[in-house]
Amino acid sequence: MIVAWNVPRVPRRYEESISMKEQDPAVACLYNGKAIQCLPMENGFVELKFDLEGDSVNKFNTLTINELREAVNVLKEQKDVRGLLLTSGKDCFIVGADVTEFLQHFKKTEDELVEWLLATDGVFSDIEDLPFPSVVAINGVALGGGFELCLSASYRIMSAETKVGLPETKLGIFPGWGGTVRLSRLSGADNAIEWIAGGEQYSCTDAMKIGAVDGAVAAADLRGAALKVLRDAADGKLDWKARRLEKISPLKLDKIEAGMVFEISKAFVAGKAGPNYPSPVAAIEVMQKGAGLMRDEALKIEAVTFAKIARTPTAASLVAVFLGDQMVKKIARKHTKEARPVKFGAVLGAGIMGGGIAYQSASRGIPVVMKDIAQKQLDLGMGEAVKLLDKQVERGKLTTAKMAETVARIKPALTYGDFGEVDFIVEAVVESEKIKKTVLADVESLIREDAILASNTSTISITLLAEALRRPENFCGMHFFNPVPRMPLVEIIRGKKSSPAAIATGVAYAQAMGKTPIVVNDCAGFLVNRVLFPYFDGFLKLVSDGVDFKRIDKVMEKWGWPMGPAYLLDVVGIDTGHHAAAVMKAAFPDRMGHDSKTAMDLMFEATRFGQKNGKGFYAYAPQKKGPPKKEADPAVPEMLNAVQRAEKEVTDQDIIDRMMLPMLLECSRCLEEDIVSTPVEVDISLLYGLGFPPFRGGIFRYVDALGTPNVLAAAEKHAELGKLYEPTTQLRDLAKAGKTFHAGV
Numbered sequence: 001m002i003v004a005w006n007v008p009r010v011p012r013r014y015e016e017s018i019s020m021k022e023q024d025p026a027v028a029c030l031y032n033g034k035a036i037q038c039l040p041m042e043n044g045f046v047e048l049k050f051d052l053e054g055d056s057v058n059k060f061n062t063l064t065i066n067e068l069r070e071a072v073n074v075l076k077e078q079k080d081v082r083g084l085l086l087t088s089g090k091d092c093f094i095v096g097a098d099v100t101e102f103l104q105h106f107k108k109t110e111d112e113l114v115e116w117l118l119a120t121d122g123v124f125s126d127i128e129d130l131p132f133p134s135v136v137a138i139n140g141v142a143l144g145g146g147f148e149l150c151l152s153a154s155y156r157i158m159s160a161e162t163k164v165g166l167p168e169t170k171l172g173i174f175p176g177w178g179g180t181v182r183l184s185r186l187s188g189a190d191n192a193i194e195w196i197a198g199g200e201q202y203s204c205t206d207a208m209k210i211g212a213v214d215g216a217v218a219a220a221d222l223r224g225a226a227l228k229v230l231r232d233a234a235d236g237k238l239d240w241k242a243r244r245l246e247k248i249s250p251l252k253l254d255k256i257e258a259g260m261v262f263e264i265s266k267a268f269v270a271g272k273a274g275p276n277y278p279s280p281v282a283a284i285e286v287m288q289k290g291a292g293l294m295r296d297e298a299l300k301i302e303a304v305t306f307a308k309i310a311r312t313p314t315a316a317s318l319v320a321v322f323l324g325d326q327m328v329k330k331i332a333r334k335h336t337k338e339a340r341p342v343k344f345g346a347v348l349g350a351g352i353m354g355g356g357i358a359y360q361s362a363s364r365g366i367p368v369v370m371k372d373i374a375q376k377q378l379d380l381g382m383g384e385a386v387k388l389l390d391k392q393v394e395r396g397k398l399t400t401a402k403m404a405e406t407v408a409r410i411k412p413a414l415t416y417g418d419f420g421e422v423d424f425i426v427e428a429v430v431e432s433e434k435i436k437k438t439v440l441a442d443v444e445s446l447i448r449e450d451a452i453l454a455s456n457t458s459t460i461s462i463t464l465l466a467e468a469l470r471r472p473e474n475f476c477g478m479h480f481f482n483p484v485p486r487m488p489l490v491e492i493i494r495g496k497k498s499s500p501a502a503i504a505t506g507v508a509y510a511q512a513m514g515k516t517p518i519v520v521n522d523c524a525g526f527l528v529n530r531v532l533f534p535y536f537d538g539f540l541k542l543v544s545d546g547v548d549f550k551r552i553d554k555v556m557e558k559w560g561w562p563m564g565p566a567y568l569l570d571v572v573g574i575d576t577g578h579h580a581a582a583v584m585k586a587a588f589p590d591r592m593g594h595d596s597k598t599a600m601d602l603m604f605e606a607t608r609f610g611q612k613n614g615k616g617f618y619a620y621a622p623q624k625k626g627p628p629k630k631e632a633d634p635a636v637p638e639m640l641n642a643v644q645r646a647e648k649e650v651t652d653q654d655i656i657d658r659m660m661l662p663m664l665l666e667c668s669r670c671l672e673e674d675i676v677s678t679p680v681e682v683d684i685s686l687l688y689g690l691g692f693p694p695f696r697g698g699i700f701r702y703v704d705a706l707g708t709p710n711v712l713a714a715a716e717k718h719a720e721l722g723k724l725y726e727p728t729t730q731l732r733d734l735a736k737a738g739k740t741f742h743a744g745v
């Protein structure tokens, strides 16, 4: 069944069956590599199939690029070829360039990089310039370099079920194999800018709307439809040469139009991306500079700018984040070996967190009972879920039928009626050891012996909570972050008695909910809150030393945090922060907490709880749309006089060091104490749980970029501030050996 075709380039309906015979295995391969085969078909057509040996996906690694070059050279020598069909032997088409090779490439000099890019450009251009037409059958995702290859063919037909796109800007680079040149010529500068600067993946409808692909059909009909287009092109029914001319010629834009499109979008995109993410604007500049040029000249401009952008620290960091994410997912998969199936979940407490967890489970297809002691809370929890789903319906991401299905998967309850049937229970009642212990023990007596129980506590030790249970082996921590639907991280906490099956099931349930789980060992604050509170301690000490909290916020936001520490405390809730700080102080009295009253104590005593009640370090005015507006509150500086000494001279760098050192040293302590296993898990946890700035790659990447000896020197410089700044043995050892936390990079 043909879903749709772009007109007028391709006739609207192709119902005629495909008579072209499939390739005959008896006919010798024109090219037979480990990633690519070229097989002649009947009537002078040739199929070039990507099928990377020993891998589940096709990607542009060095091997594939080299083989493509060789295969295309073979094709160029053929006399009677009438058309080329590009296909994939895997579920995907080509997922992109091999990111694991990126960091090595990015270490090349600019000249070497340009040479490397132009060499691959040459192969893609050779496909475009073949003396016969080419059609790509995009059976599965074609992203980045994979889609850039597609753009070099005469026509693109995609399976209606898949997606295409150019996500390179998400890795701090931009399409460097002709993507900026070809997409702008095929789809217009405005559309190309949107696709390339945004880096999203697009459905066939979106792709056809801008002419990035020419047609979409059901997967089963893809090969036949692509062959039909190829034959029509070869027979002259489709003017493929005219299309090629369009792609290799300058962009059809007059000067005024060009000025408008490029200048306006540069300003808009720069504002959105911010100064730490230069690649989207660089991509627009490349398109602008290349607009009036022929393809090959425009490709050179793309390569030269790419070589500069690829060597920025941002690109290295974002690639490291991508690889770190994959590594963490791999580690998580290893934890799931003994996972028990979770077909029916339960959440205790329908508050901010319980409501969010129930929504998340239901929206990923796992039904869940949401139990609370108050009907009002259940109504609020359901109301919140409906609001979230409504938004998705509004944005066209969900149908009303699917929304109804999701809502029906959440079963609000005031009693424990269904608890005998549930596989996994997440406790998310108020943060009180006593209440949690009572609730957990009650629930344990009602659930199946093999059901797993987890607590979403933010601070209380899992080992301690397990004392209330008869089956502590079936219990673990499952720490979600607020707001649950948006925050990707879930800490799975291993108490002293948690069994591998409990951890495995927690990890698997978190994955099923679309989250990134990190397994950590039990301690106060686990990983994320344990390293966050030393950062807050650094902040409160700076304020006590007379530094204006608004200045600290500004410096830390400029450094890259989405919000400064005062603003963050207001958003978390001063009451919540105050309570958690006391727990942390009790657990780590040598370094956390303060001997005298702090700015947070003052806020707490004055019931300035932050955003939730309209005043904290700042004042908050409700707005019709979006979060409350943050404003300076003139009452606050006067209030803080009670805890502030006369301001010490501090530079912005001092502020950064005094804020970041406590956090990074605590991260190192967590590694030393085996709370967490690897630096990469720490990096990803802070990125996904706290919004650590991605352009810095992670906290240990940040330390590594500074150099461990320099970080050690900074810690020693601030030694008089106390134990929070005391270097760890690990840092000392690494610094002495001139090593980094992430070995080898």
Ligand SMILES: NC(=O)c1ccc[n+]([C@@H]2O[C@H](COP(=O)([O-])OP(=O)(O)OC[C@H]3O[C@@H](n4cnc5c(N)ncnc54)[C@H](O)[C@@H]3O)[C@@H](O)[C@H]2O)c1
Residues within 6 Å of the ligand: 348, 349, 350, 351, 352, 353, 354, 371, 372, 373, 374, 377, 427, 428, 429, 430, 431, 432, 435, 439, 456, 457, 458, 459, 479, 480, 481, 482
């Ligand atoms: N809010 C956050 O940012 C955040 C983040 C991570 C973890 N947590 C943790 O999650 C837990 C819940 O926090 P929250 O912010 O959702 O609190 P909340 O006050 O919004 O909700 C708690 C809910 O528990 C219900 N409840 C109380 N006793 C109950 C019982 N015996 N049985 C069933 N329900 C009961 C209350 O009626 C209320 O609806 C706490 O342990 C908190 O530390 C909170």
